[in-house]
Amino acid sequence: MDGIHDLGGMNGFGAVEVERNEPVFHERWERRAFGLNLLGLAVLRAYNIHEYRHAVERLEPAHYLAASYYERWFTAVASLLVEKGVVTRAELERRAGGRVPLARPSVTVGAPAPRPEAAARFAVGDRVRVRDGRTQGHTRAPRYVRGKRGVVVRVAPSFLLPDVAGHGARAPHEQTYQVEFAASALWANEGRPGDTVVVDLWESYLETDA
Amino acid sequence: MDGIHDLGGMNGFGAVEVERNEPVFHERWERRAFGLNLLGLAVLRAYNIHEYRHAVERLEPAHYLAASYYERWFTAVASLLVEKGVVTRAELERRAGGRVPLARPSVTVGAPAPRPEAAARFAVGDRVRVRDGRTQGHTRAPRYVRGKRGVVVRVAPSFLLPDVAGHGARAPHEQTYQVEFAASALWANEGRPGDTVVVDLWESYLETDA
Amino acid sequence: MSDPRQPKTAAPIAARVDALEGALTDAGLVPEGYLDEATAPAEDALSPRNGARVVARAWTDPAYRARLLGDGARACAELGYGLPYEESIVILENTETVHHAIVCTQCSCTAWSLLGLPPDWYKSPEYRARLVREPRALLREMGLDLPESVRVKIWDTSGETRYMVLPLRPAGTEGWSEEQLAAIVTREAMIGVARVTVG
């Protein structure tokens, strides 16, 4: 989905604030929220990591930007556990004594699973182009590289295809690649010659750059 | 700029709520905010409409999405009047009895003014492509048509080039065009054949589609 | 703004607006009565009733309709609408096979003189984000279910040209007066998110 989470290259954001001697968790609830996701993933097995990422992306855009990292984290976990029928929103709100905002529902069942390839289609040095496909579901091809041309710099392992797995469907493993893009190809005159961005992409995101 | 304001085609937004018998202004402050912008534009002449639009775009992204229309409107006006030295933020905050969030500063002086063309370069029926340029300043080429191919359906009047005028610089008038894009060209498989989107674009945003 | 661990609570918006008005007034920069006078048209002269009158005339006078589609500004001026806020206007004619709708994805531009100041739904991020990408689904949610045979054409008000939709005249209005017709033309129909209906 072209969601608010896909922040790469967005303008209008200010300074990065670095906290000195930052603790791992700032408050107790952050640690509990962290743990509840581990519970949902590893113990309850109510959802997989791709569904979790997609649930974060499905937060209301205004909520996404206003919330801290662990509030987004909690909201995704709570949303999935409500969607999967493990808990009800009514119970959460009764216990919390107020509103518990959840993610918006998924609007698609996800991409159809492509037929697995027998072998990696691309090799190091191959010139590729990122397909300018669109989905309202989960994907990991950032908007800023869609339609852009790059070069494969590493053939990485195969992994579950997020576009399918993110919707809880049975997903194939698919080859991934690190693809290097010239900054000048991504950002026109802003990109400095020689500077590059490397993005990790699944094979079905790519086509040969003819 | 690739800002939060450039919402066309973004996913993750929900239902459009239509209010029955909606008043023009819901509260007195909305009307006053509306009037203060007319004052700044027409009486004080402290800024032009393009600078105003750019100031709205420069709101912190989280503030932009959380604020109502007239809160964005007010914030842009207040920001410009502070930037132009008409009022100070300190005075506003003293009078308001609290924080008055403003837009983030402009990060560029804007695009250089192109040499004005003697005549319209494109005609109705011409196939054009939207340049995939990037700016961190004001522009009115929405992100969703950048790099896309369309057809000129109307040669519209010349207007001040926002990319220059939005930064308070002396801007040339430039030819504008209504350009029609196939929905399938913009949104891949999501676009229905026959459906189109028409976008109003300045001449320097366009190049001949060879 | 993005870290709620450091809440930077803003003053109430009404207090912020008052602060700016007060600062400008005390600096002598606000002419006496200006804010009332300058904003009065927003609740009066700038009204969708203007567009509705233009539509009703076009429905009843084929020659006017032709002039309106050929030169919208001149045809509006004929009815006394000078379009002070619109330097360029295009009237979009709905037909049995093409449906037009208007949006401004980057802000909320509209033809104030004909449609009035835009309503909240038009200014919402939801409408701005979705109309260009999923027009049929969004229009259906808003109550307008378009048949497959109709092509949808969305106009994004990204420049200085403004648009108004000339809706289809509904059946059952044969012989109605211009005033009767104007009374059923809604702002929603002139933006393209509704049909004009009778009763």
Next chain:
Amino acid sequence: MSDPRQPKTAAPIAARVDALEGALTDAGLVPEGYLDEATAPAEDALSPRNGARVVARAWTDPAYRARLLGDGARACAELGYGLPYEESIVILENTETVHHAIVCTQCSCTAWSLLGLPPDWYKSPEYRARLVREPRALLREMGLDLPESVRVKIWDTSGETRYMVLPLRPAGTEGWSEEQLAAIVTREAMIGVARVTVG
């Protein structure tokens, strides 16, 4: 969410988290002590000290450095780091002419086992938005001014592979022990937003 005229005030976040923990606990879905045990590594085993030890070894043992750059996972395992959260790891070697930095634009993925859970600045929209587009300006703001002669290479953690930067060993550390060296290697340097410095 976008209309403050209808404020939908949420319960405090701590109360929301407690509500979920309580509901799951009362439903018998939380094994006794699970939340404490499962989260303990986050403040202990998952630490940038691990990455720092790997870096220090690579600085002092050229053969290890070669193995690390060839097969990061195996070389980390040599030092006892099994990388339970990382299925694929790539070590990025900074040189006098290439500077690497890591980001995750779409969420906040990182190599937990080597770098620890990521800090707030890494997870901020500001860092995620800006690093891929204006790396030099952002790194300068963060205190790292790179000369023109150095190429900048940003790695967006968009897939399942994780990255760690192998920083340049600073001058003035000749003869230091591995432990001394590990002590000056910061998480920021292993993400690529800082140099390793002495004193």
